[in-house]
Amino acid sequence: MFESLSDRLSGIFDKLTGRGALSENDVNEALREIRRALIEADVALPVVRSFTDKVRNRAVGAEVVKSVTPGQMVVKIVHDQLIEMLGAESQGVDLNAAAPVAIMMVGLQGSGKTTTTAKIARRLTQRDKRKVLMASLDTRRPAAQEQLKVLGEQNDVDSLPIIEGQGPVEIAKRAMTAAKLGGYDVVLLDTAGRIHIDEPLMAEMAEVKAAADPHEIILVADALTGQDAVNLAKNFDERVGITGIALTRMDGDGRGGAALSMQAVTGKPVKLIGTGEKSDALEDFHPKRIADRILGM
Amino acid sequence: FTKRKLDATMLEELEDILIQADLGVDTAMAITERLSEGRYDKEIEPEEVRAILSEEVEKVLEPVARPLDLNRGKSPHVVLMVGVNGTGKTTTIGKLSQKLASEGKTVMLAAGDTFRAAAVEQLKIWGQRTGAEVVAGDTGADAAGLAFDAMKAAKEKGVDVLLIDTAGRLQNKTELMDELEKVIRVIKKLDPDAPHDVILTLDATTGQNALNQVEIFGKVAGVTGLVMTKLDGTARGGILVAIAAKNQLPVHFIGVGEGVEDLEPFSAKDFASAIAGLA
Numbered sequence: 047m048f049e050s051l052s053d054r055l056s057g058i059f060d061k062l063t064g065r066g067a068l069s070e071n072d073v074n075e076a077l078r079e080i081r082r083a084l085i086e087a088d089v090a091l092p093v094v095r096s097f098t099d100k101v102r103n104r105a106v107g108a109e110v111v112k113s114v115t116p117g118q119m120v121v122k123i124v125h126d127q128l129i130e131m132l133g134a135e136s137q138g139v140d141l142n143a144a145a146p147v148a149i150m151m152v153g154l155q156g157s158g159k160t161t162t163t164a165k166i167a168r169r170l171t172q173r174d175k176r177k178v179l180m181a182s183l184d185t186r187r188p189a190a191q192e193q194l195k196v197l198g199e200q201n202d203v204d205s206l207p208i209i210e211g212q213g214p215v216e217i218a219k220r221a222m223t224a225a226k227l228g229g230y231d232v233v234l235l236d237t238a239g240r241i242h243i244d245e246p247l248m249a250e251m252a253e254v255k256a257a258a259d260p261h262e263i264i265l266v267a268d269a270l271t272g273q274d275a276v277n278l279a280k281n282f283d284e285r286v287g288i289t290g291i292a293l294t295r296m297d298g299d300g301r302g303g304a305a306l307s308m309q310a311v312t313g314k315p316v317k318l319i320g321t322g323e324k325s326d327a328l329e330d331f332h333p334k335r336i337a338d339r340i341l342g343m
Numbered sequence: 344f345t346k347r348k349l350d351a352t353m354l355e356e357l358e359d360i361l362i363q364a365d366l367g368v369d370t371a372m373a374i375t376e377r378l379s380e381g382r383y384d385k386e387i388e389p390e391e392v393r394a395i396l397s398e399e400v401e402k403v404l405e406p407v408a409r410p411l412d413l414n415r416g417k418s419p420h421v422v423l424m425v426g427v428n429g430t431g432k433t434t435t436i437g438k439l440s441q442k443l444a445s446e447g448k449t450v451m452l453a454a455g456d457t458f459r460a461a462a463v464e465q466l467k468i469w470g471q472r473t474g475a476e477v478v479a480g481d482t483g484a485d486a487a488g489l490a491f492d493a494m495k496a497a498k499e500k501g502v503d504v505l506l507i508d509t510a511g512r513l514q515n516k517t518e519l520m521d522e523l524e525k526v527i528r529v530i531k532k533l534d535p536d537a538p539h540d541v542i543l544t545l546d547a548t549t550g551q552n553a554l555n556q557v558e559i560f561g562k563v564a565g566v567t568g569l570v571m572t573k574l575d576g577t578a579r580g581g582i583l584v585a586i587a588a589k590n591q592l593p594v595h596f597i598g599v600g601e602g603v604e605d606l607e608p609f610s611a612k613d614f615a616s617a618i619a620g621l622a
């Protein structure tokens with residue numbers, strides 16, 4: 047349903063072929079199409095603005111090399127700029143701290159926290175040979191703790207026994223104690239979904255952080271998220287200081303512009319990509335792939 | 344406030360408001376164009392602009408604001424809940440169950456998500472909360488088979504409404520969409536008119552992809568109405584305006600929280616005010 051950016055730009059630039067450098071006017075016309083393409087890919091508007099400014103600077107006066115048309119030239123500039131903004135190749139979760147290393151998962155309701163917790167646990171266990179404990183701090187959503195327990199059983203990862211009536215902070219402390227006593231390398235703390243303007247729940251999340259002192263705080267966010275991506279990422283980051291982002295549902299046909307939005311407002315890297323419902327559907331982040339996807343290439 | 348001229352700059356500002364509410368470029372432009380008709384270059388109060396913006400959005404939404412009618416003489420009235428993963432299907436079923444019970448209807452829930460870990464347990468808790476009987480099988484069982492059992496049980500027990508939960512699925516996954524088609528085929532074996540309503544849940548935080556969701560779920564599952572969830576956050580769910588303009592699908596309810604009472608009838612006026620930044 048989306049026309050790829052190359053097609054759109056070649057339309058604009060067809061009349062220009064044969065000229066040397068791109069003029070301000072040529073570039074302005076192209077930037078309108080770029081803006082539209084980015085918005086349709088769900089890049090948040092403030093991020094679109096700063097992005098197009100950067101592209102303008104690079105594109106005006108750029109010499110169109112003989113082998114390429116102006117359209118291709120601008121697409122290349124846009125693509126390069128996107129990759130630059132999306133940051134480095136995958137960094138993965140960082141376990142460089144004294145064991146047990148706590149990793150806390152946070153995010154909106156239904157974004158994929160519990161599923162991603164199990165995916166990371168599975169990867170650390172099977173690929174990296176770590177001893178991993180998972181704990182669900184979600185005492186609110188019906189059967190949330192049960193969900194993590196079942197995922198633990200399916201993937202041969204231990205999960206903290208459920209004790210009815212304990213609150214999230216208590217569970218976090220119990221998990222850390224159990225991890226120390228049990229000689230675990232990593233503790234994954236799955237938290238309840240929360241809306242980023244729900245003050246009591248945001249405060250609770252900060253308390254959990256204080257109790258567990260996590261080395262990583264991963265914001266789990268849906269790749270299908272629209273313009274709200276900037277608000278949610280900013281609020282979660284301001285409240286607990288996220289260390290990275292896991293982008294779920296990348297197996298969908300969304301354009302994934304939220305990745306750019308969240309990275310731009312927080313400066314925190316996308317570390318992981320969820321590509322399915324099963325526990326092995328976890329991949330590293332590659333900026334080029336997201337850039338291609340945003341541009342429909 | 345001082346008056347300002349409704350010029351190109353102001354129109355662009357208004358368009359930006361709409362884009363940031365996820366209406367998408369085309370819908371945002373269509374609405375600001377309509378707004379400027381007969382008003383261009385005229386002086387206007389800043390508050391008035393927002394009110395007019397809200398009115399224009401409301402005009403698009405008004406025709407789709409239609410309640411869910413479960414009094415059509417069906418016995419049982421079968422509602423199938425479908426949608427992308429995590430959009431709020433199970434929770435919305437729980438909320439609906441409560442609403443129907445408070446209206447004096449007997450409700451049965453079918454745990455048709457036989458895939459996701461503890462999805463069955465989640466629905467059972469909603470059944471307990473709202474006093475509805477739950478038909479459930481084992482995780483990993485055939486979803487169509489479960490739907491068949493639930494249809495039979497609902498008929499035997501003579502319940503008024505059967506709410507069938509399904510596993511979340513991305514609309515671009517053909518095999519999962521085929522499975523949904525099969526669930527519907529099996530339901531029809533026991534009642535050719537059923538499901539009487541197929542409700543798609545849309546997450547308000549979702550951006551432009553919601554258009555694809557509506558289109559493909561509509562094609563495969565014959566969606567009859569929408570519920571937009573998670574409007575208690577900062578996301579405005581403006582893609583619904585683009586959907587209303589394109590598909591004319593009824594919007595029945597909005598979800599405004601995780602609690603059993605957090606389901607409200609869809610109001611075009613309130614939704615439009617929130618998008619225009621009035622509320």
Ligand SMILES: Nc1nc2c(ncn2[C@@H]2O[C@H](COP(=O)(O)OP(=O)(O)OP(=O)(O)O)[C@@H](O)[C@H]2O)c(=O)[nH]1
Nearest residue numbers: 155156157158159160161239295320321322428429
């Ligand atoms: N297709 C797909 N589905 C996913 C992915 N990650 C999670 N899901 C699904 O999304 C739904 C929600 O996932 P959960 O892990 O329960 O989300 P959550 O953030 O823990 O939800 P709450 O605890 O209710 O806030 C489930 O149906 C998952 O199977 C992914 O990468 N791709």
Ligand SMILES: Nc1nc2c(ncn2[C@@H]2O[C@H](COP(=O)(O)OP(=O)(O)OP(=O)(O)O)[C@@H](O)[C@H]2O)c(=O)[nH]1
Nearest residue numbers: 155156428429430431432433434511573598599600
């Ligand atoms: N804030 C808020 N949260 C909601 C709303 N509706 C559902 N949720 C939450 O969103 C998360 C996902 O809801 P579910 O009902 O499990 O979604 P689902 O579509 O059944 O998910 P899957 O079966 O995994 O595909 C849960 O944490 C719910 O409590 C709403 O209107 N507002």
Ligand SMILES: [K+]
Nearest residue numbers: 156157268546
């Ligand atoms: K979501």
Ligand SMILES: [Mg+2]
Nearest residue numbers: 159160184190
């Ligand atoms: Mg969870």
Ligand SMILES: [Mg+2]
Nearest residue numbers: 432433456462
């Ligand atoms: Mg569900």
